[in-house]
Amino acid sequence: MAAIVLYCRPGFEKDCGAEIQEKAAWNQVYGYLQLSKNSGIVFFHLNNPDEGEVLLAKIPLKRLIFARQWFLTLTDKIELPEYNRVEAITEALGQEWQYSDLRMETPDTNDGKSLSKFCRKLAVPLRQALRQKKILSAKGDNDGAILHALFFSGSEVILGYSLGTNSSEHVMGIPRLKFPSQAPSRSTLKLDEAFLYFIPRDEWDTRLTSGLHAVDLGASPGGWTYQLVRRGMMVTSIDNGPMAESLMDTGQVKHKMVDGFKYVPAKKNVYWLVCDMIEKPQRVAKLMATWLLRGDCKEAMFNLKLPMKGRYQQVQEDLQMIKDMFAEYDVKYELYAKHLYYDREEVTVHARLLTPAPYFEL
Numbered sequence: 048m049a050a051i052v053l054y055c056r057p058g059f060e061k062d063c064g065a066e067i068q069e070k071a072a073w074n075q076v077y078g079y080l081q082l083s084k085n086s087g088i089v090f091f092h093l094n095n096p097d098e099g100e101v102l103l104a105k106i107p108l109k110r111l112i113f114a115r116q117w118f119l120t121l122t123d124k125i126e127l128p129e130y131n132r133v134e135a136i137t138e139a140l141g142q143e144w145q146y147s148d149l150r151m152e153t154p155d156t157n158d159g160k161s162l163s164k165f166c167r168k169l170a171v172p173l174r175q176a177l178r179q180k181k182i183l184s185a186k187g188d189n190d191g192a193i194l195h196a197l198f199f200s201g202s203e204v205i206l207g208y209s210l211g212t213n214s215s216e217h218v219m220g221i222p223r224l225k226f227p228s229q230a231p232s233r234s235t236l237k238l239d240e241a242f243l244y245f246i247p248r249d250e251w252d253t254r255l256t257s258g259l260h261a262v263d264l265g266a267s268p269g270g271w272t273y274q275l276v277r278r279g280m281m282v283t284s285i286d287n288g289p290m291a292e293s294l295m296d297t298g299q300v301k302h303k304m305v306d307g308f309k310y311v312p313a314k315k316n317v318y319w320l321v322c323d324m325i326e327k328p329q330r331v332a333k334l335m336a337t338w339l340l341r342g343d344c345k346e347a348m349f350n351l352k353l354p355m356k357g358r359y360q361q362v363q364e365d366l367q368m369i370k371d372m373f374a375e376y377d378v379k380y381e382l383y384a385k386h387l388y389y390d391r392e393e394v395t396v397h398a399r400l401l402t403p404a405p406y407f408e409l
């Protein structure tokens with residue numbers, strides 16, 4: 048029985064499951080879900096096992112909001128002996144295929160975390176054995192198929208693969224970012240991850256570069272502003288709350304104590320609009336689309352708060368509202384949403400228009 052295994056934040060299994068089931072059905076692929084609360088893992092068992100690879104290729108992982116990483120199973124759960132685990136794994140794989148990389152993974156839970164040392168230790172002889180058998184290519188390149196070994200304990204593993212061109216480059220889809228000691232709040236990691244995730248590195252020179260102007264709505268105490276300042280941008284930070292002195296001292300920040308829903312920039316020179324206001328998601332979504340359509344910014348990065356239940360459904364509705372506004376003005380656009388690792392009860396959205404001016408009066 049083949050299944051697509053998806054990794055998500057523990058507690059979001061239902062949302063991740065609802066999403067893969069719906070998006071698979073759009074591609075005429077059907078199956079049933081196996082969910083276990085707070086496991087951080089979703090199994091989508093395929094009615095027709097042959098359709099697994101179609102799905103891996105057809106749905107861009109970037110289009111899945113709640114899945115951080117995924118793979119198609121090659122085996123069911125294998126019971127490993129206490130000794131010769133390496134042999135048991137290589138035998139289970141056979142010699143059918145060459146993979147370009149091996150990912151040793153666990154669920155993102157406390158039990159999973161306690162296995163990370165075991166995984167690191169086992170990885171060394173396992174890689175060696177897989178290379179010897181030519182199951183793993185000698186030089187890792189990320190475009191080939193990636194072999195996943197998902198450990199539930201030291202004696203239980205599921206093996207599978209993903210396509211290197213359509214999976215996360217990070218183990219379990221989790222980027223490990225270092226909290227910068229000068230940043231005024233931990234929220235800073237959210238925007239750092241968002242830039243890393245949504246903006247291709249070879250475009251940072253034009254899209255995330257010094258000299259650009261940015262507006263940060265709901266900026267206090269300045270974790271997001273910090274990410275813009277450290278990239279050399281000039282920032283207008285909007286919030287009734289105070290901004291960290293260290294940011295004001297850079298000379299790159301103007302602080303305005305006004306309502307983020309009423310502020311309109313005087314000049315059309317803003318490149319980035321970022322927004323972390325804790326507000327109704329529909330209100331934020333409408334505001335972001337309005338800024339883009341008016342030409343008040345070129346790109347927007349913002350959070351949408353999630354409800355307690357039916358989170359996938361709610362995000363779909365919020366995104367649909369933005370799409371409807373763009374459709375009304377017949378503009379081409381890019382719109383992606385992701386439940387990032389550093390997000391909790393919110394998703395991060397990136398939006399930009401691909402159609403240049405004329406802009407609209409709204």
Ligand SMILES: C[S@@+](CC[C@H](N)C(=O)[O-])C[C@H]1O[C@@H](n2cnc3c(N)ncnc32)[C@H](O)[C@@H]1O
Pocket residue numbers: 231232234235264265266267268269270271272285286287288305306307308323324325326
């Ligand atoms: C989660 S905090 C922002 C944290 C900030 N991004 C950081 O990294 O330090 C949300 C902020 O939104 C502000 N806020 C909420 N509603 C607002 C509004 N209508 N106008 C301006 N700021 C608002 C709050 O004052 C609060 O400081």
